[in-house]
Amino acid sequence: MSRRPRGGSASAGRPSTARSSDTACAPQRGGRSEARGAMLRRKKKESFEARRQRLAKSDAYRALFEHLPDCLLIYDQEARVVDATVGALELFGYTRSELGEVELCDLYPQDGGRSLREALKSVFGNRVGRFEIQCRKKNGEIFPAEISASRCQAGGESMIQVVVRDVGQTVRIVRCLRENDEITRSILNCALDAIISVDVTGDVLEFNPAAEKMFEYSRAEAVGCAAADLIVPHGLREQYHAVLRRCVAGKGEDWLGRRIESLAMRRNGRVFPVELRIGRVRRGETQTFTAYLSDISERKEAVSRLAEEKDKLSAILSATSDGMVLLDGSGSVLYANRSFEEMLGCSAEVICGSPAADLGARLMRLDPDPADAFAFALGVGDAARATEQPLFRRCRISGDVKRTLRVSWLALGAETDGRYGRLAVFRDVTWEDEAHRAKDDLIGNVSHELRTPLTSIQGFVQLMSEEKAGPISAKQHKVLGIIGENVERLKQLVGDLLDVDRVATASLSAEAFELDGLLR
Numbered sequence: 001m002s003r004r005p006r007g008g009s010a011s012a013g014r015p016s017t018a019r020s021s022d023t024a025c026a027p028q029r030g031g032r033s034e035a036r037g038a039m040l041r042r043k044k045k046e047s048f049e050a051r052r053q054r055l056a057k058s059d060a061y062r063a064l065f066e067h068l069p070d071c072l073l074i075y076d077q078e079a080r081v082v083d084a085t086v087g088a089l090e091l092f093g094y095t096r097s098e099l100g101e102v103e104l105c106d107l108y109p110q111d112g113g114r115s116l117r118e119a120l121k122s123v124f125g126n127r128v129g130r131f132e133i134q135c136r137k138k139n140g141e142i143f144p145a146e147i148s149a150s151r152c153q154a155g156g157e158s159m160i161q162v163v164v165r166d167v168g169q170t171v172r173i174v175r176c177l178r179e180n181d182e183i184t185r186s187i188l189n190c191a192l193d194a195i196i197s198v199d200v201t202g203d204v205l206e207f208n209p210a211a212e213k214m215f216e217y218s219r220a221e222a223v224g225c226a227a228a229d230l231i232v233p234h235g236l237r238e239q240y241h242a243v244l245r246r247c248v249a250g251k252g253e254d255w256l257g258r259r260i261e262s263l264a265m266r267r268n269g270r271v272f273p274v275e276l277r278i279g280r281v282r283r284g285e286t287q288t289f290t291a292y293l294s295d296i297s298e299r300k301e302a303v304s305r306l307a308e309e310k311d312k313l314s315a316i317l318s319a320t321s322d323g324m325v326l327l328d329g330s331g332s333v334l335y336a337n338r339s340f341e342e343m344l345g346c347s348a349e350v351i352c353g354s355p356a357a358d359l360g361a362r363l364m365r366l367d368p369d370p371a372d373a374f375a376f377a378l379g380v381g382d383a384a385r386a387t388e389q390p391l392f393r394r395c396r397i398s399g400d401v402k403r404t405l406r407v408s409w410l411a412l413g414a415e416t417d418g419r420y421g422r423l424a425v426f427r428d429v430t431w432e433d434e435a436h437r438a439k440d441d442l443i444g445n446v447s448h449e450l451r452t453p454l455t456s457i458q459g460f461v462q463l464m465s466e467e468k469a470g471p472i473s474a475k476q477h478k479v480l481g482i483i484g485e486n487v488e489r490l491k492q493l494v495g496d497l498l499d500v501d502r503v504a505t506a507s508l509s510a511e512a513f514e515l516d517g518l519l520r
Helices: 034-056 059-066 086-092 096-101 110-126 168-190 209-215 227-231 234-248 297-319 338-344 356-366 368-377 381-385 430-465 474-504 515-519
Strands: 071-075 081-084 128-136 142-154 157-166 194-198 204-207 260-265 271-283 286-295 323-327 333-336 391-397 403-412 421-428
Touching (some): 071 086, 086 096, 110 128, 110 157, 194 227, 338 421, 430 474
Antiparallel strands (some): 260 271, 391 403
8 A cells, every 4th residue: 555645635545425426525725825735736636536536436435425414515616416415315305316407596595596606606716605594495395504615626626515504493492592581581571579580609690670679779780799788688698698508509498499588678778578489490500599579568567557456456345345256157256255255154265166056055055045045146046037137135144143135136248248247246234124124113103102192182182172071261272272283293294204114115106196286
């Protein structure tokens, strides 16, 4: 085997994927001086031609060219396809013979192939060209391609070898990534929560508009700065750095993905409560952490006001002398105040959460008679047929002192439809009953103990005035007249008192009469 001369072309000694079945390409080396190149070309011309003819007939070279998976096309100076690899045939869908007859505009429909024709002409001067163009397959499918063209020599003729790479999938991936980026940006811009992303060192990577509004920094000011210096109160920075180190080391499970309440700091130094959740994203060896923060200042204030109002209401309900029991829509006891506990002798902890029927059963063990009334007031038994109007019922409970309670039943909700539950109010009316009994005793005494003697006095006055018991003087007639008037007046007062009692007990019947006679 003869030794290859120094400085000879390496491609002259091995098959090249850029050679066709009957030609071989020997790219000239750039960067050499023109004199040296001309000398080498003259010296190697005869051996190159002989080697080219031999390689074109070589089965190994033909097999390499025909089985090359890359799309490689060989064009002559007229932009006609001279040869193509099997990858080119598969990509465009033509046979080798069909591809030789296809016009340039059929493969490259963009402006009739003029752009590609001009680009190929420029390759003869620049030797290498790269550009993107739309290509068309035999079935009419258009796909984007990246083309790399370079000049080569084959059979003593200048040719152009063109490598076509289908970048449709790359374009789709780029488009998908761009769309995903737009979606992500839209989510960040429209999110109501502040979204802040940091790297493993704690420097800000993302700062959405809600974060700008919440912390009063612009995104340009925040990105690249340490998040601890911007939004973390001074007293919590040591804890923040410790948590960040744990998360970076993969030990922050107690912080990642959990809803946490903490404090944050605005640009003016004002500290306010926030609710946050931290997420981690791994990209290879790198990690980023994203915090979603909500300003809960108003919620905290509302909760504080609600707790204050609840305490006030609880104090009012505890201080009232009326016993109150609140039931929900299903009939379970929600609340019982202190007065109710004292009235019935059972604690609120025992009855709260239990059905009203259980409370009725408890009351039945205390006293069967009033239990029915209490069950009625609590919505058990007869109360199932109750109307929307408040219901009243009197009952007695036995104990050290017998007491009388008045029970009023109210439905709670919009226009008293009961959607929020029911309220039973127990009022101790023992003193009212005692007053009624005293009044009844007084009325009885007035009716019997006063009217009877008044009738007797009136009768005797009448007998004496008529002188049936003997003659009387004028002065005596005058005195008897005064006594009779006072008796009549006292009888009228007693009658009025009895009428008032009848009105109170609704025992009088209404009677229509003309007002003319009364007014005259």
